[in-house]
Amino acid sequence: MDVVVLQSLEPLIEALTSSGYTVVGPRVEDGAIRMAEISSGADLPAGVGDVQKPGRYRLTSGDDGMVFGFAASPDSAKRYTQPPRQTLVRVRDEAIEEVEQEAPRVALLGLRACDLAAVAVQDRVFAGGRHPDPAYLRRREALFLVAVNCAVPGGTCFCVSMGTGPKAVAGFDLAITELASPHRFLVETGSERGGEIVALIPHHPATSVDIDAAEEVSRTAASRMGRQVDTDGIQEWLPAAHDSPRWADVASRCLSCTNCTMVCPTCFCSTVEDVTDLTGQVTERSERWDSCFTLDFSEVSGSHVRSSGLARYRQWLTHKFATWYDQFGTSGCVGCGRCITWCPTGIDVTEELACIR
Amino acid sequence: MSAAEKSRPKLAVWKFASCDGCQLTLLDCEDELLPLASTVEIAYFLEASSAIGPGPYDLSLVEGSITTPQDAERIRHVRRVSRRLVTIGACATAGGIQALRDFADVREFAAVVYARPDYIATLERSKPISAHVPVDFELRGCPIDKRQLLEVITAFLAGRRPVVPGHSVCVECKARGNICVLVAHGTPCLGPVTQAGCGALCPAFNRGCYGCFGPTETPNTRALNAQLRRLGMSDPDLVRVYRTFNATEEPFLQASEEAEGDA
Numbered sequence: 064m065d066v067v068v069l070q071s072l073e074p075l076i077e078a079l080t081s082s083g084y085t086v087v088g089p090r091v092e093d094g095a096i097r098m099a100e101i102s103s104g105a106d107l108p109a110g111v112g113d114v115q116k117p118g119r120y121r122l123t124s125g126d127d128g129m130v131f132g133f134a135a136s137p138d139s140a141k142r143y144t145q146p147p148r149q150t151l152v153r154v155r156d157e158a159i160e161e162v163e164q165e166a167p168r169v170a171l172l173g174l175r176a177c178d179l180a181a182v183a184v185q186d187r188v189f190a191g192g193r194h195p196d197p198a199y200l201r202r203r204e205a206l207f208l209v210a211v212n213c214a215v216p217g218g219t220c221f222c223v224s225m226g227t228g229p230k231a232v233a234g235f236d237l238a239i240t241e242l243a244s245p246h247r248f249l250v251e252t253g254s255e256r257g258g259e260i261v262a263l264i265p266h267h268p269a270t271s272v273d274i275d276a277a278e279e280v281s282r283t284a285a286s287r288m289g290r291q292v293d294t295d296g297i298q299e300w301l302p303a304a305h306d307s308p309r310w311a312d313v314a315s316r317c318l319s320c321t322n323c324t325m326v327c328p329t330c331f332c333s334t335v336e337d338v339t340d341l342t343g344q345v346t347e348r349s350e351r352w353d354s355c356f357t358l359d360f361s362e363v364s365g366s367h368v369r370s371s372g373l374a375r376y377r378q379w380l381t382h383k384f385a386t387w388y389d390q391f392g393t394s395g396c397v398g399c400g401r402c403i404t405w406c407p408t409g410i411d412v413t414e415e416l417a418c419i420r
Numbered sequence: 421m422s423a424a425e426k427s428r429p430k431l432a433v434w435k436f437a438s439c440d441g442c443q444l445t446l447l448d449c450e451d452e453l454l455p456l457a458s459t460v461e462i463a464y465f466l467e468a469s470s471a472i473g474p475g476p477y478d479l480s481l482v483e484g485s486i487t488t489p490q491d492a493e494r495i496r497h498v499r500r501v502s503r504r505l506v507t508i509g510a511c512a513t514a515g516g517i518q519a520l521r522d523f524a525d526v527r528e529f530a531a532v533v534y535a536r537p538d539y540i541a542t543l544e545r546s547k548p549i550s551a552h553v554p555v556d557f558e559l560r561g562c563p564i565d566k567r568q569l570l571e572v573i574t575a576f577l578a579g580r581r582p583v584v585p586g587h588s589v590c591v592e593c594k595a596r597g598n599i600c601v602l603v604a605h606g607t608p609c610l611g612p613v614t615q616a617g618c619g620a621l622c623p624a625f626n627r628g629c630y631g632c633f634g635p636t637e638t639p640n641t642r643a644l645n646a647q648l649r650r651l652g653m654s655d656p657d658l659v660r661v662y663r664t665f666n667a668t669e670e671p672f673l674q675a676s677e678e679a680e681g682d683a
């Protein structure tokens with residue numbers, strides 16, 4: 064793996080843009096660090112940090128000039144791998160029209176190790192098995208993934224417990240570690256096209272000082288996890304806790320609002336909607352994000368299989384942390400902490416698991 | 421008149437106690453109004469024309485709540501002449517903002533406002549249409565959403581179930597890519613207990629949802645109230661957020677009473 068050092072990210076953003084990618088990276092919008100289109104290094108959140116707690120997110124500002132001094136953004140790669148709504152088929156006057164789904168060339172700059180692990184989970188869901196989704200494959204192929212190794216984990220992060228971070232080890236085209244004094248970026252190449260981009264920009268080889276400094280960043284981050292989960296034997300004990308009194312307790316705090324599943328980078332559930340137009344000549348079938356927290360999601364023949372909030376919360380937690388293994392061979396959770404931060408009532412999966420155990 | 425012309429379903433739009441905002445949503449469907457007018461015969465719609473069709477009607481859209489004995493009588497007539505009856509907007513589905521009077525003595529109001537309160541014939545309560553006659557579908561919102569209105573009309577024409585989910589505003593909020601104002605700004609938001617349909621309009625403009633689409637399919641207002649209190653809302657403020665357009669809808673009523681009880 065080639066390891067080089069860049070003095071600035073400006074040439075990287077330019078090279079990605081001139082190679083035909085729309086660059087989507089961290090930028091401050093509406094009081095949060097979103098993943099949004101950026102056109103220059105000046106758009107990056109220099110000196111901005113975040114404080115993440117259950118049900119609470121706030122920005123901080125400082126003058127260290129670091130552009131990646133924060134943890135998981137509310138946005139993940141999911142919006143790009145699995146768009147919130149897509150039209151699947153259109154039937155016009157009884158003739159079926161294939162709807163070509165868009166697969167925009169996007170460079171996602173600033174994905175974290177947990178985000179890469181989540182993309183790998185989605186790859187198994189959508190591209191694995193006997194029926195890979197061709198539209199997913201095309202979208203995925205069109206994404207260029209630039210990871211950033213976390214220096215400052217958030218208060219809700221627990222990637223160390225899930226074995227997914229904080230250092231990106233695979234699944235990226237390029238991986239950046241931001242280093243201080245002097246401010247510079249260590250860049251690892253993870254793919255051929257990653258190497259092609261690096262070849263376009265001014266760089267010099269990393270020295271052992273740079274490499275040691277980068278390792279130190281990841282070591283420090285690993286020691287500063289906001290939270291942890293004891294996953295030992297979880298495949299057995301979590302489903303076995305089906306009758307735990309804790310479920311009723313958490314259900315009393317749960318709004319069934321779906322926010323946890325919407326922000327979760329691995330939650331993939333969707334529903335299909337068929338609509339006709341006024342003339343009755345055009346029918347469209349579309350797929351949109353749904354969640355195991357909605358009542359309709361478990362509707363079978365007009366009745367709801369999981370009609371209580373308790374049953375829905377139990378379904379989400381048990382699937383995510385245990386039965387996902389049976390289905391896909393890994394955990395469904397990558398420890399990014401988003402469901403904790405963005406839960407309006409601050410329900411914390413790590414705390415629930417600890418209590419249920 | 422051609423055969424097709426004859427078989428065009430007849431649409432009627434009726435008004436009870438309301439502000440006309442929901443009916444205007446129909447006129448607001450600029451691009452769709454022409455195809456709509458060629459698909460259905462708009463046989464009764466005072467807001468748009470003075471022609472009064474004789475009925476019966478295939479689809480009646482009813483705006484407004486029932487607040488007078490005359491209206492209670494008129495809605496029974498509307499039901500009799502309508503094959504399908506769909507109520508539109510918070511007034512018709514929940515009693516509307518005017519149901520706030522249910523929390524006070526309406527005769528006292530009348531005495532304060534009118535020189536001759538004895539001329540005023542009004543019911544004790546402002547009730548949704550469904551409290552008086554059977555309703556085939558209730559479309560929520562104050563005002564209703566144009567896309568949802570077209571979807572309901574289209575679905576009724578096609579004889580299918582309208583795609584109008586009962587889940588929270590949060591689903592649409594996240595799909596739209598809004599930042600959560602509750603978590604990131606500490607702004608009180610009723611989105612988690614409010615039914616979707618508006619496309620998460622208010623959070624898109626950095627405002628909290630104030631619940632104009634009424635309660636979700638499974639609202640947990642007690643849990644939301646606990647969080648809103650943590651964000652610094654006082655009990656009187658909590659009572660007020662639930663007492664707007666859907667104040668007497670059971671889950672919102674309970675939520676405000678719970679806050680009042682603790683006050």
Ligand code: SF4
Pocket residue numbers: 323326327328329330383395396397398399400401402403412
């Ligand atoms: S369950 Fe929560 S912590 Fe785990 S991947 Fe999903 S959002 Fe992240």
Ligand code: SF4
Pocket residue numbers: 134135175176177178213215216217220221222223227228229230284397398399400
């Ligand atoms: S969970 Fe780990 S990889 Fe993800 S943002 Fe937090 S520290 Fe970084």
Ligand code: SF4
Pocket residue numbers: 316317318319320321322323324356405406407408409410
């Ligand atoms: S756990 Fe939190 S985010 Fe998830 S549905 Fe319940 S209240 Fe909403």
Ligand code: SF4
Pocket residue numbers: 320322407589590591593594598599600601602603609610611612620623628629
């Ligand atoms: S802003 Fe309101 S509607 Fe949007 S996700 Fe947050 S709580 Fe839900």
Ligand code: SF4
Pocket residue numbers: 562589614615618619620621622623628629630631632633634
């Ligand atoms: S966000 Fe809430 S208050 Fe605003 S339009 Fe939608 S339902 Fe109504």
